[in-house]
Amino acid sequence: xxxxxxxxxxxxxxxxxxxxGLLLFLFLLTHAAGNATIFMSSAVxxxxxxxxxxxxxxxxxxxxxxxxxxxVHIGVGLYLFYENRAVSNxxxxxxxxxxxxxxxxxxMPYTGLFVLLFLVIHIFGFTFSPKDVPISSTxxxxxxxxxxxxxxxxxxxxxxxxxxHGLWSMLQTFGVNHPRYELFIAxxxxxxxxxxxxxxxxxxxxxxxxxxxxx
Amino acid sequence: MSSSINxxxxxxxxxxSDALGSLETYTLDHISTDMSFLEMLDVLNEKLTKEGKDPxxxxxxxxxxxxxxxxxxxxxxxxxxxxxxxxxxxxMRHFKSGDTLVIEPFRSRAFPIKKDLLIDRSAxxxxxxxxxxxxVNTGGTPDGNSIPIPAKQAELAMDxxxxxxxxxxxxxxxxxxxxxxxxxxxxxxxxxxxxxxxxKERALAMVAQMxxxxxxxxxNARECEAVCPKGISIRNIxxxxxxxxxxxxxxx
Numbered sequence: 001x002x003x004x005x006x007x008x009x010x011x012x013x014x015x016x017x018x019x020x021g022l023l024l025f026l027f028l029l030t031h032a033a034g035n036a037t038i039f040m041s042s043a044v045x046x047x048x049x050x051x052x053x054x055x056x057x058x059x060x061x062x063x064x065x066x067x068x069x070x071x072v073h074i075g076v077g078l079y080l081f082y083e084n085r086a087v088s089n090x091x092x093x094x095x096x097x098x099x100x101x102x103x104x105x106x107x108m109p110y111t112g113l114f115v116l117l118f119l120v121i122h123i124f125g126f127t128f129s130p131k132d133v134p135i136s137s138t139x140x141x142x143x144x145x146x147x148x149x150x151x152x153x154x155x156x157x158x159x160x161x162x163x164x165h166g167l168w169s170m171l172q173t174f175g176v177n178h179p180r181y182e183l184f185i186a187x188x189x190x191x192x193x194x195x196x197x198x199x200x201x202x203x204x205x206x207x208x209x210x211x212x213x214x215x
Numbered sequence: 216m217s218s219s220i221n222x223x224x225x226x227x228x229x230x231x232s233d234a235l236g237s238l239e240t241y242t243l244d245h246i247s248t249d250m251s252f253l254e255m256l257d258v259l260n261e262k263l264t265k266e267g268k269d270p271x272x273x274x275x276x277x278x279x280x281x282x283x284x285x286x287x288x289x290x291x292x293x294x295x296x297x298x299x300x301x302x303x304x305x306x307m308r309h310f311k312s313g314d315t316l317v318i319e320p321f322r323s324r325a326f327p328i329k330k331d332l333l334i335d336r337s338a339x340x341x342x343x344x345x346x347x348x349x350x351v352n353t354g355g356t357p358d359g360n361s362i363p364i365p366a367k368q369a370e371l372a373m374d375x376x377x378x379x380x381x382x383x384x385x386x387x388x389x390x391x392x393x394x395x396x397x398x399x400x401x402x403x404x405x406x407x408x409x410x411x412x413x414x415k416e417r418a419l420a421m422v423a424q425m426x427x428x429x430x431x432x433x434x435n436a437r438e439c440e441a442v443c444p445k446g447i448s449i450r451n452i453x454x455x456x457x458x459x460x461x462x463x464x465x466x467x
Contacts, residue, residue, distance in 0.1 A: 006463045009422055010392070010432045011456055080432050084390035087431035091322040091391075093227075093238060096291030098387070098441040105436045106389065169435040175457030177450045 011173075013076055018173040020073035021166050027066055032199045038206070042136040042215050049135045074116060081109040104165035111162040118155035140207055140215065149208035156201040163193035219245045220312035224259065226271055227319045232327050238317065248308040252295060253278060253285060255307055273332040280304040280444065283379030286386070287332045288319040293383035293442040301381060301444040321386035324429045325393070336382045338428040339396055343380075345424035346417040347400040349409050362408050375402035377445040384439035384447075390431030395439035397425045398455035399447045405458055415462035422459050 006012040034052070037045045053059060097106070104111075129138045143149045167189040171177070176185070206212040221244045229236030243262070246255050253275050260270035276284035280301040287302055289295035295305040310316065320328050325338040378399035385393050401421060404410025410417075433452065440449045 002463060002466075005423075009459075009463075010394075010426050010430075011422055011459045012463070013432060014456070015460065080434070084431045084434065087324050087391040087429070088389060092288055092291060092319050093225075094288075094291040094317045094319070097389075097438060098292060099437045102436060102438075105434065108434065165435070172435050172449070172453050173456055175453045175460065177453035 013080055014173045016072065016076050017080070018170040020069050020076075021170050023069045024066075024073060025163070025167070025170075027069075028196055032196055035203060036199055038139065038203050038212075038215070042140070045139070046134055046136040070119075074112070077109065077112055104161045105169070107161060108165055111158040114158040115155060115162060118152070118158075121151070139203075140212065143204050143207035144210075146208055149204040152204040153201050153208075156197050156204070159200075160193040160197045163196065164189050167192060219247050220307060220310060220314070222246055222255075222310065222312075223315040225315065225317045226331070228271070228331055229320075229328055231330055236328070236331075238319075246307055248306070248310075250307045251278065251303055252289070252305040252307065253303045271332065272330040274334070275303060278303040281379060283381040286321055286381045286383055288317075288321065288386060290317055293321065293387045294381075294444050299444055299446050301379075304444075321382050323382070323385045323391045323393075324431075325391070326382060326385065334382070336380070338430070339380050339382060339385075339393065341428065342393065342397055342421055342424045343400060346413070346420035347404070349404060350413060351409075364407060368406055372403050372406035375399045375406065375447065375451055378403075378443075378447050379445060381444060383442050383444060385430065387438045387442045388431065388433075389436050389438060390434055392433040392439075393425050393428070393430040394433040394452050394455065395443065395447055395449065397421055398449075398451035401458055402451040402454050405454065414458060415466040418455070418458040418462040419466060422455075 007016060034048055035045075037048045099105075125142055126135070126138060129135070133141075143152065168185060171185055206215070222242070224241045224243060225238045226241065227236055228239045241259060241263075243255065243259055246258065250258070253273070256271060256273055263270045273287065274284045276282045278285070280303060283301075285302045286294055289302070289305075294300060294302050295309070297305050297309055318332065320326075320332045320334050321336075322328075322334075323338075326334045326336055328334050376399075378396060380396060382396070384395035385391060388394075401418060404417065405414050435449070435452075437449060440447065
Protein backbone atom coordinates (compact mmCIF):
# COMPACT_ATOMS: atom_id res chain seq x y z
CA UNK A 1 0.00 0.00 0.00
CA UNK A 2 1.27 3.46 -0.85
CA UNK A 3 1.03 4.74 2.70
CA UNK A 4 3.09 1.92 4.19
CA UNK A 5 5.66 2.29 1.44
CA UNK A 6 5.75 6.02 2.15
CA UNK A 7 6.28 5.91 5.92
CA UNK A 8 8.81 3.08 5.73
CA UNK A 9 10.97 4.79 3.10
CA UNK A 10 13.93 6.90 4.20
CA UNK A 11 12.41 10.12 2.84
CA UNK A 12 8.99 9.22 4.29
CA UNK A 13 10.47 8.95 7.79
CA UNK A 14 12.15 12.33 7.30
CA UNK A 15 8.84 13.84 6.26
CA UNK A 16 7.13 12.37 9.34
CA UNK A 17 9.85 13.97 11.50
CA UNK A 18 9.42 17.29 9.68
CA UNK A 19 5.60 17.31 9.88
CA UNK A 20 5.45 16.37 13.57
CA GLY A 21 8.28 18.81 14.25
CA LEU A 22 6.25 21.59 12.64
CA LEU A 23 3.20 20.74 14.77
CA LEU A 24 5.32 20.73 17.94
CA PHE A 25 6.79 24.06 16.89
CA LEU A 26 3.30 25.52 16.49
CA PHE A 27 2.42 24.21 19.96
CA LEU A 28 5.48 26.01 21.35
CA LEU A 29 4.12 29.25 19.85
CA THR A 30 0.79 28.89 21.68
CA HIS A 31 2.57 27.85 24.88
CA ALA A 32 4.94 30.82 24.71
CA ALA A 33 2.05 33.21 24.04
CA GLY A 34 0.11 31.91 27.07
CA ASN A 35 3.08 31.88 29.38
CA ALA A 36 4.10 35.40 28.39
CA THR A 37 1.19 36.59 30.56
CA ILE A 38 3.43 35.78 33.56
CA PHE A 39 5.36 38.96 32.76
CA MET A 40 2.13 41.01 33.25
CA SER A 41 1.16 39.81 36.73
CA SER A 42 0.17 36.72 38.67
CA ALA A 43 -3.50 37.73 38.34
CA VAL A 44 -3.35 37.91 34.54
CA UNK A 45 -1.55 34.56 34.38
CA UNK A 46 -4.04 32.96 36.81
CA UNK A 47 -6.95 34.35 34.73
CA UNK A 48 -5.46 32.85 31.57
CA UNK A 49 -4.93 29.46 33.26
CA UNK A 50 -8.43 29.43 34.78
CA UNK A 51 -10.03 30.41 31.47
CA UNK A 52 -8.12 27.65 29.64
CA UNK A 53 -9.04 25.00 32.20
CA UNK A 54 -12.68 26.06 32.38
CA UNK A 55 -13.01 24.17 29.05
CA UNK A 56 -11.74 20.72 30.08
CA UNK A 57 -12.65 19.17 26.74
CA UNK A 58 -10.45 21.59 24.80
CA UNK A 59 -7.55 20.78 27.11
CA UNK A 60 -8.18 17.02 26.87
CA UNK A 61 -8.47 16.88 23.07
CA UNK A 62 -5.56 19.28 22.52
CA UNK A 63 -3.21 17.51 24.92
CA UNK A 64 -4.11 14.03 23.62
CA UNK A 65 -3.39 15.15 20.06
CA UNK A 66 -0.18 16.80 21.24
CA UNK A 67 0.89 13.63 23.05
CA UNK A 68 0.26 11.55 19.92
CA UNK A 69 2.34 13.95 17.79
CA UNK A 70 5.10 13.99 20.39
CA UNK A 71 5.21 10.20 20.63
CA VAL A 72 5.47 9.86 16.85
CA HIS A 73 8.26 12.48 16.74
CA ILE A 74 10.20 10.73 19.51
CA GLY A 75 9.48 7.20 18.25
CA VAL A 76 10.51 7.82 14.64
CA GLY A 77 13.42 9.98 15.80
CA LEU A 78 14.83 7.22 18.02
CA TYR A 79 14.24 4.63 15.31
CA LEU A 80 16.22 6.76 12.82
CA PHE A 81 18.93 7.36 15.43
CA TYR A 82 19.47 3.62 15.98
CA GLU A 83 19.17 2.82 12.28
CA ASN A 84 21.80 5.44 11.42
CA ARG A 85 24.10 4.32 14.19
CA ALA A 86 24.03 0.79 12.82
CA VAL A 87 25.21 2.10 9.44
CA SER A 88 27.88 4.45 10.52
CA ASN A 89 29.24 3.91 14.01
CA UNK A 90 33.02 4.36 14.23
CA UNK A 91 33.75 4.01 10.56
CA UNK A 92 37.11 5.73 10.43
CA UNK A 93 40.30 5.81 12.48
CA UNK A 94 40.51 9.54 11.78
CA UNK A 95 37.25 11.35 11.17
CA UNK A 96 36.68 15.03 10.79
CA UNK A 97 33.58 17.10 10.09
CA UNK A 98 34.12 19.65 7.37
CA UNK A 99 30.94 21.69 7.88
CA UNK A 100 31.26 24.56 10.33
CA UNK A 101 28.50 25.06 12.91
CA UNK A 102 27.68 21.37 12.81
CA UNK A 103 27.14 21.26 16.57
CA UNK A 104 23.34 21.58 16.37
CA UNK A 105 22.95 18.99 13.60
CA UNK A 106 25.38 16.54 15.22
CA UNK A 107 23.64 16.67 18.60
CA MET A 108 19.99 16.48 17.48
CA PRO A 109 19.21 13.10 19.18
CA TYR A 110 20.89 14.20 22.42
CA THR A 111 19.31 17.66 22.63
CA GLY A 112 15.99 16.00 21.78
CA LEU A 113 16.34 13.42 24.56
CA PHE A 114 17.36 16.12 27.03
CA VAL A 115 14.23 18.11 26.14
CA LEU A 116 12.24 14.89 26.69
CA LEU A 117 13.73 14.51 30.17
CA PHE A 118 12.80 18.13 30.80
CA LEU A 119 9.25 17.49 29.58
CA VAL A 120 8.75 14.60 32.01
CA ILE A 121 9.96 16.72 34.94
CA HIS A 122 8.00 19.74 33.73
CA ILE A 123 4.74 17.82 33.36
CA PHE A 124 5.07 16.19 36.79
CA GLY A 125 5.94 19.57 38.31
CA PHE A 126 3.16 21.62 36.75
CA THR A 127 0.46 19.60 34.97
CA PHE A 128 0.14 17.16 37.88
CA SER A 129 0.80 19.74 40.59
CA PRO A 130 -1.58 19.82 43.65
CA LYS A 131 -4.96 21.15 42.53
CA ASP A 132 -5.55 23.22 45.67
CA VAL A 133 -2.52 25.48 45.02
CA PRO A 134 -3.15 28.11 42.30
CA ILE A 135 -0.82 27.58 39.29
CA SER A 136 0.46 31.15 39.56
CA SER A 137 1.89 30.28 43.01
CA THR A 138 3.27 26.92 41.85
CA UNK A 139 5.26 28.65 39.09
CA UNK A 140 6.80 31.10 41.52
CA UNK A 141 7.55 28.47 44.19
CA UNK A 142 9.10 25.97 41.78
CA UNK A 143 11.22 28.38 39.78
CA UNK A 144 12.43 30.32 42.82
CA UNK A 145 14.55 27.25 43.51
CA UNK A 146 17.88 28.20 41.93
CA UNK A 147 18.84 24.71 40.71
CA UNK A 148 15.38 23.90 39.42
CA UNK A 149 15.39 27.12 37.39
CA UNK A 150 18.94 26.44 36.23
CA UNK A 151 17.84 23.04 34.94
CA UNK A 152 14.99 24.75 33.08
CA UNK A 153 17.38 27.24 31.46
CA UNK A 154 19.76 24.42 30.47
CA UNK A 155 16.86 22.57 28.87
CA UNK A 156 15.87 25.72 26.96
CA UNK A 157 19.44 26.04 25.64
CA UNK A 158 19.17 22.45 24.39
CA UNK A 159 15.77 23.32 22.86
CA UNK A 160 17.28 26.36 21.13
CA UNK A 161 19.97 24.19 19.51
CA UNK A 162 17.41 21.53 18.60
CA UNK A 163 15.14 24.11 16.95
CA UNK A 164 17.92 25.94 15.14
CA HIS A 165 18.80 22.82 13.14
CA GLY A 166 15.23 21.48 13.24
CA LEU A 167 13.60 24.48 11.58
CA TRP A 168 16.04 24.61 8.68
CA SER A 169 16.03 20.84 8.37
CA MET A 170 12.23 20.73 8.30
CA LEU A 171 12.09 23.21 5.43
CA GLN A 172 14.82 21.29 3.54
CA THR A 173 12.85 18.06 3.99
CA PHE A 174 9.68 19.73 2.70
CA GLY A 175 11.77 20.73 -0.32
CA VAL A 176 11.97 24.44 0.53
CA ASN A 177 15.50 25.39 -0.52
CA HIS A 178 15.91 28.22 -2.99
CA PRO A 179 18.63 30.88 -3.29
CA ARG A 180 15.98 33.61 -2.90
CA TYR A 181 14.97 32.41 0.59
CA GLU A 182 18.34 31.12 1.79
CA LEU A 183 19.29 34.15 3.90
CA PHE A 184 15.74 34.57 5.19
CA ILE A 185 15.56 30.93 6.31
CA ALA A 186 19.03 31.12 7.87
CA UNK A 187 17.95 34.15 9.92
CA UNK A 188 14.60 32.61 10.79
CA UNK A 189 16.24 29.46 12.16
CA UNK A 190 18.31 31.69 14.44
CA UNK A 191 15.71 34.28 15.46
CA UNK A 192 12.74 31.99 16.21
CA UNK A 193 14.64 29.60 18.54
CA UNK A 194 16.13 32.64 20.32
CA UNK A 195 12.63 34.11 20.66
CA UNK A 196 11.53 30.94 22.48
CA UNK A 197 14.65 31.04 24.60
CA UNK A 198 13.93 34.64 25.62
CA UNK A 199 10.32 33.91 26.62
CA UNK A 200 10.75 30.52 28.31
CA UNK A 201 14.23 31.18 29.67
CA UNK A 202 13.08 34.68 30.69
CA UNK A 203 10.37 33.21 32.92
CA UNK A 204 12.84 30.93 34.71
CA UNK A 205 15.32 33.82 35.00
CA UNK A 206 12.55 36.13 36.29
CA UNK A 207 11.88 33.94 39.34
CA UNK A 208 15.39 32.57 39.78
CA UNK A 209 16.89 36.01 40.29
CA UNK A 210 14.05 37.23 42.49
CA UNK A 211 12.96 39.83 39.90
CA UNK A 212 9.50 38.27 40.02
CA UNK A 213 9.24 38.18 43.82
CA UNK A 214 6.24 40.54 43.84
CA UNK A 215 4.68 39.41 40.57
CA MET B 216 60.44 25.54 -9.15
CA SER B 217 59.72 22.17 -7.75
CA SER B 218 60.63 21.04 -4.27
CA SER B 219 60.24 17.74 -2.50
CA ILE B 220 58.77 16.62 0.79
CA ASN B 221 59.10 13.65 3.11
CA UNK B 222 55.96 11.96 4.36
CA UNK B 223 54.82 9.30 6.78
CA UNK B 224 51.79 7.41 5.47
CA UNK B 225 49.39 5.31 7.50
CA UNK B 226 47.40 3.29 4.99
CA UNK B 227 44.51 0.89 5.55
CA UNK B 228 45.65 -2.58 4.45
CA UNK B 229 43.11 -5.37 4.12
CA UNK B 230 43.94 -8.48 2.02
CA UNK B 231 40.31 -9.18 0.97
CA SER B 232 36.68 -8.43 1.87
CA ASP B 233 36.43 -10.94 4.70
CA ALA B 234 39.86 -10.29 6.23
CA LEU B 235 40.54 -8.01 9.16
CA GLY B 236 42.35 -4.86 8.15
CA SER B 237 44.69 -2.50 9.95
CA LEU B 238 46.71 0.66 9.38
CA GLU B 239 50.27 0.08 8.12
CA THR B 240 52.91 2.77 8.39
CA TYR B 241 55.20 3.66 5.48
CA THR B 242 57.76 6.43 5.08
CA LEU B 243 58.24 8.07 1.74
CA ASP B 244 61.09 10.51 1.02
CA HIS B 245 61.71 13.03 -1.77
CA ILE B 246 58.16 13.28 -3.06
CA SER B 247 57.93 16.04 -5.66
CA THR B 248 55.32 18.64 -4.69
CA ASP B 249 54.19 18.68 -8.34
CA MET B 250 52.96 15.10 -8.04
CA SER B 251 49.32 14.26 -7.63
CA PHE B 252 48.22 12.24 -4.64
CA LEU B 253 47.81 9.12 -6.78
CA GLU B 254 51.29 9.58 -8.30
CA MET B 255 52.62 9.67 -4.76
CA LEU B 256 50.86 6.33 -4.13
CA ASP B 257 52.39 5.03 -7.40
CA VAL B 258 55.84 5.89 -6.03
CA LEU B 259 55.02 4.02 -2.84
CA ASN B 260 53.82 0.99 -4.80
CA GLU B 261 56.97 0.95 -6.93
CA LYS B 262 59.01 0.97 -3.75
CA LEU B 263 56.89 -1.83 -2.23
CA THR B 264 57.15 -3.92 -5.40
CA LYS B 265 60.96 -3.57 -5.43
CA GLU B 266 61.02 -4.69 -1.81
CA GLY B 267 58.98 -7.72 -2.81
CA LYS B 268 55.92 -6.56 -0.83
CA ASP B 269 52.28 -6.37 -1.87
CA PRO B 270 51.49 -2.94 -3.41
CA UNK B 271 48.57 -0.88 -2.07
CA UNK B 272 45.41 -1.47 -4.12
CA UNK B 273 43.51 1.74 -4.91
CA UNK B 274 40.86 2.80 -7.41
CA UNK B 275 41.82 5.11 -10.27
CA UNK B 276 41.13 5.57 -13.96
CA UNK B 277 41.15 8.87 -15.85
CA UNK B 278 43.28 10.79 -13.32
CA UNK B 279 41.79 14.06 -14.56
CA UNK B 280 38.91 14.32 -12.13
CA UNK B 281 36.04 13.33 -14.39
CA UNK B 282 35.57 9.58 -14.16
CA UNK B 283 34.69 9.15 -10.47
CA UNK B 284 36.86 6.08 -9.90
CA UNK B 285 39.37 7.41 -7.39
CA UNK B 286 38.79 8.45 -3.83
CA UNK B 287 39.98 7.81 -0.31
CA UNK B 288 39.65 9.42 3.08
CA UNK B 289 42.78 11.49 3.79
CA UNK B 290 43.08 12.56 7.43
CA UNK B 291 39.35 12.15 7.91
CA UNK B 292 38.23 14.08 4.82
CA UNK B 293 37.05 12.50 1.56
CA UNK B 294 39.35 13.37 -1.38
CA UNK B 295 41.66 15.19 1.04
CA UNK B 296 41.76 18.73 2.39
CA UNK B 297 41.27 20.73 -0.85
CA UNK B 298 37.78 21.84 -1.91
CA UNK B 299 36.10 20.52 -5.04
CA UNK B 300 38.87 18.22 -6.24
CA UNK B 301 39.06 14.48 -6.62
CA UNK B 302 41.96 12.60 -5.07
CA UNK B 303 43.74 12.40 -8.45
CA UNK B 304 43.61 16.19 -8.80
CA UNK B 305 44.91 16.82 -5.30
CA UNK B 306 48.56 17.79 -5.48
CA MET B 307 51.32 17.17 -2.97
CA ARG B 308 52.06 20.91 -2.76
CA HIS B 309 49.17 21.10 -0.30
CA PHE B 310 51.13 19.03 2.22
CA LYS B 311 54.19 19.87 4.28
CA SER B 312 57.37 17.89 4.75
CA GLY B 313 57.10 15.74 7.86
CA ASP B 314 53.30 15.39 7.62
CA THR B 315 51.73 12.12 8.68
CA LEU B 316 48.77 11.23 6.45
CA VAL B 317 46.17 8.65 7.42
CA ILE B 318 44.64 7.13 4.27
CA GLU B 319 41.48 5.03 4.62
CA PRO B 320 39.01 3.66 2.08
CA PHE B 321 35.55 5.21 1.56
CA ARG B 322 33.37 3.34 4.03
CA SER B 323 29.68 2.54 3.96
CA ARG B 324 27.61 -0.53 4.76
CA ALA B 325 26.75 -0.52 1.05
CA PHE B 326 30.41 -0.26 -0.08
CA PRO B 327 32.23 -3.55 0.74
CA ILE B 328 36.02 -3.23 0.78
CA LYS B 329 37.58 -5.45 -1.90
CA LYS B 330 41.20 -4.87 -0.97
CA ASP B 331 43.06 -2.06 0.85
CA LEU B 332 41.58 1.21 -0.53
CA LEU B 333 39.60 -0.55 -3.27
CA ILE B 334 35.83 -0.62 -2.69
CA ASP B 335 32.77 -2.00 -4.46
CA ARG B 336 30.48 0.92 -5.34
CA SER B 337 28.08 -1.08 -7.50
CA ALA B 338 25.26 -0.11 -5.09
CA UNK B 339 25.33 3.32 -6.79
CA UNK B 340 25.13 1.67 -10.23
CA UNK B 341 22.07 -0.30 -9.11
CA UNK B 342 20.37 2.96 -8.04
CA UNK B 343 20.93 4.30 -11.58
CA UNK B 344 19.73 1.01 -13.10
CA UNK B 345 16.48 1.23 -11.16
CA UNK B 346 15.37 4.39 -12.99
CA UNK B 347 18.13 6.92 -13.61
CA UNK B 348 17.50 7.11 -17.33
CA UNK B 349 14.98 8.26 -19.92
CA UNK B 350 13.26 5.56 -21.99
CA VAL B 351 13.04 6.61 -25.62
CA ASN B 352 12.22 4.86 -28.84
CA THR B 353 15.18 5.93 -30.90
CA GLY B 354 14.49 7.24 -34.38
CA GLY B 355 16.04 9.99 -36.42
CA THR B 356 18.04 12.68 -34.68
CA PRO B 357 15.53 15.14 -33.20
CA ASP B 358 15.81 18.83 -34.04
CA GLY B 359 17.87 20.58 -31.37
CA ASN B 360 15.30 23.29 -30.80
CA SER B 361 12.15 21.19 -30.93
CA ILE B 362 11.79 21.36 -27.13
CA PRO B 363 12.80 24.83 -25.89
CA ILE B 364 14.45 24.75 -22.45
CA PRO B 365 15.27 27.93 -20.52
CA ALA B 366 19.04 28.41 -20.20
CA LYS B 367 18.83 28.63 -16.40
CA GLN B 368 16.99 25.32 -16.21
CA ALA B 369 19.53 23.67 -18.51
CA GLU B 370 22.36 25.01 -16.33
CA LEU B 371 20.79 23.60 -13.17
CA ALA B 372 20.41 20.21 -14.87
CA MET B 373 24.05 20.37 -15.97
CA ASP B 374 25.14 21.24 -12.41
CA UNK B 375 23.38 18.11 -11.16
CA UNK B 376 24.78 16.06 -14.05
CA UNK B 377 28.31 16.99 -12.94
CA UNK B 378 28.04 14.22 -10.32
CA UNK B 379 30.68 11.59 -11.14
CA UNK B 380 29.36 9.03 -8.66
CA UNK B 381 32.60 8.76 -6.69
CA UNK B 382 30.76 8.04 -3.43
CA UNK B 383 32.49 10.74 -1.35
CA UNK B 384 29.05 11.95 -0.20
CA UNK B 385 28.18 8.51 1.17
CA UNK B 386 31.62 8.10 2.75
CA UNK B 387 31.42 11.47 4.52
CA UNK B 388 27.78 11.40 5.59
CA UNK B 389 27.56 10.84 9.35
CA UNK B 390 24.72 8.43 8.55
CA UNK B 391 26.14 6.85 5.40
CA UNK B 392 23.23 8.17 3.31
CA UNK B 393 23.33 8.28 -0.49
CA UNK B 394 20.90 11.17 -0.78
CA UNK B 395 23.22 13.63 -2.54
CA UNK B 396 24.11 11.07 -5.21
CA UNK B 397 20.50 9.95 -5.76
CA UNK B 398 19.23 13.53 -5.73
CA UNK B 399 21.78 14.58 -8.38
CA UNK B 400 20.83 11.64 -10.59
CA UNK B 401 17.13 12.44 -10.20
CA UNK B 402 17.56 16.22 -10.59
CA UNK B 403 19.52 16.05 -13.85
CA UNK B 404 16.44 14.44 -15.41
CA UNK B 405 13.64 16.06 -13.37
CA UNK B 406 14.80 19.52 -14.48
CA UNK B 407 14.37 18.74 -18.17
CA UNK B 408 11.10 18.14 -20.03
CA UNK B 409 12.42 14.87 -21.46
CA UNK B 410 12.94 13.53 -17.97
CA UNK B 411 9.70 14.72 -16.46
CA UNK B 412 7.55 12.15 -18.27
CA UNK B 413 8.87 9.28 -16.14
CA UNK B 414 9.58 11.51 -13.12
CA LYS B 415 7.24 9.85 -10.64
CA GLU B 416 8.17 6.24 -11.39
CA ARG B 417 11.82 7.25 -11.32
CA ALA B 418 11.64 8.93 -7.92
CA LEU B 419 9.82 5.96 -6.37
CA ALA B 420 12.07 3.31 -7.92
CA MET B 421 15.39 5.04 -7.19
CA VAL B 422 14.50 5.84 -3.58
CA ALA B 423 13.29 2.26 -3.03
CA GLN B 424 16.56 0.92 -4.48
CA MET B 425 18.60 3.38 -2.40
CA UNK B 426 16.85 2.21 0.77
CA UNK B 427 17.28 -1.47 -0.05
CA UNK B 428 21.04 -1.11 -0.59
CA UNK B 429 21.56 -0.38 3.09
CA UNK B 430 22.43 3.32 2.96
CA UNK B 431 21.52 5.41 6.01
CA UNK B 432 18.94 8.15 6.40
CA UNK B 433 19.70 11.78 5.63
CA UNK B 434 19.69 14.10 8.64
CA ASN B 435 20.61 17.25 6.70
CA ALA B 436 24.11 17.43 8.19
CA ARG B 437 25.46 18.94 4.90
CA GLU B 438 28.77 17.03 5.04
CA CYS B 439 28.12 15.54 1.57
CA GLU B 440 27.89 18.95 -0.07
CA ALA B 441 31.07 20.12 1.69
CA VAL B 442 33.25 17.28 0.37
CA CYS B 443 31.68 16.78 -3.07
CA PRO B 444 34.46 17.15 -5.68
CA LYS B 445 31.89 18.50 -8.14
CA GLY B 446 30.19 20.94 -5.75
CA ILE B 447 26.77 19.29 -6.00
CA SER B 448 24.38 21.33 -3.84
CA ILE B 449 21.97 19.91 -1.27
CA ARG B 450 19.36 21.96 -3.09
CA ASN B 451 19.15 18.79 -5.17
CA ILE B 452 18.19 16.85 -2.03
CA UNK B 453 15.36 19.33 -1.43
CA UNK B 454 14.27 18.70 -5.04
CA UNK B 455 14.43 14.94 -4.49
CA UNK B 456 12.25 15.32 -1.38
CA UNK B 457 9.70 17.29 -3.41
CA UNK B 458 9.82 14.82 -6.30
CA UNK B 459 9.39 11.87 -3.95
CA UNK B 460 6.53 13.46 -2.01
CA UNK B 461 4.57 14.33 -5.17
CA UNK B 462 5.26 10.89 -6.59
CA UNK B 463 4.20 8.95 -3.51
CA UNK B 464 1.01 11.00 -3.10
CA UNK B 465 -0.16 10.85 -6.69
CA UNK B 466 1.38 7.84 -8.42
CA UNK B 467 -0.74 4.77 -9.15
